[in-house]
């Protein structure tokens with residue numbers, strides 16, 4: 033892969049495409065099968081030979097085939113048992129034996145230790161055919177509600193995060209979709225969601241050579257011939273100590289009481305003697321006072337801190353029992369030089385418990 037932010041892909045040679053007899057066995061005619069050529073540059077660039085590439089939406093095994101062609105191991109999870117079997121059969125014909133579990137994260141088990149997650153997400157609004165008595169529970173193609181769909185994607189990528197080693201990459205390929213002539217910013221929403229779990233590194237635009245057609249003036253229509261590859265990394269991002277200290281000072285000056293604990297408090301006490309890396313957040317313990325807690329949230333919100341509970345955006349008022357269920361509420365802000373302040377707010381009673 034080179035430094036350009038886009039890649040123009042060459043269609044797969046016949047020996048790498050999904051064989052026609054397997055395509056015919058798929059209930060969706062293999063319409064959502066990706067290209068091996070789309071995955072190979074990412075396999076090469078973001079993993080090393082012998083490492084394991086994981087696809088949580090494994091489909092027809094295209095990622096696993098790309099991984100094997102690049103000398104990597106592969107494993108996947110696919111919710112549709114019929115498809116998982118097609119993927120196994122496809123890989124067998126290439127002499128590849130990569131484990132594919134049937135099910136879905138976060139419940140299914142990832143078949144082996146992984147180094148890179150590389151996937152094409154199932155798009156929202158897909159017209160996935162269903163049969164009577166079809167065991168499609170969990171199939172994201174069938175999710176009717178966009179917010180629930182995003183929520184479930186988040187749970188899946190949260191589990192991926194847990195399985196990746198530190199500094200491992202998670203790359204998701206996705207496109208904004210048009211439903212009933214409206215564009216749904218699926219790629220950007222997924223980017224935001226992944227940004228709550230990983231550090232965003234870059235986007236690449238994948239361009240699929242397709243015929244262009246003239247459009248009448250002022251018409252809006254696209255032949256959807258691109259996709260984003262969103263590149264994220266599981267990295268512990270250090271906060272800026274100076275900016276964090278000045279934010280804490282401002283909070284105190286505004287009359288909010290808190291106590292510091294955890295890695296940031298230790299860092300202040302011992303400097304880098306205990307840990308060579310600056311902390312990733314500052315933990316604050318606050319009194320169990322719902323009104324006061326929400327005043328602080330308003331104060332932070334007005335100062336452009338993003339508030340979230342486990343990656344989900346939060347707005348005051350937040351009930352204390354909701355806070356307790358999540359353990360902490362995160363308030364973070366980044367300035368134009370990229371300096372990060374990240375405060376994790378918890379209740380003093382929880383620390384005592």
Ligand SMILES: C[S@@+](CC[C@H](N)C(=O)[O-])C[C@H]1O[C@@H](n2cnc3c(N)ncnc32)[C@H](O)[C@@H]1O
Pocket residue numbers: 064065066067088089090091092093094095109110111112115135136137151152153154155170171172173
């Ligand atoms: C875009 S397709 C992946 C195709 C794959 N990249 C390929 O080219 O072989 C997305 C896949 O996700 C699967 N899927 C949908 N919801 C899922 C879930 N909750 N867990 C695992 N797989 C799921 C679908 O059945 C579909 O096969």
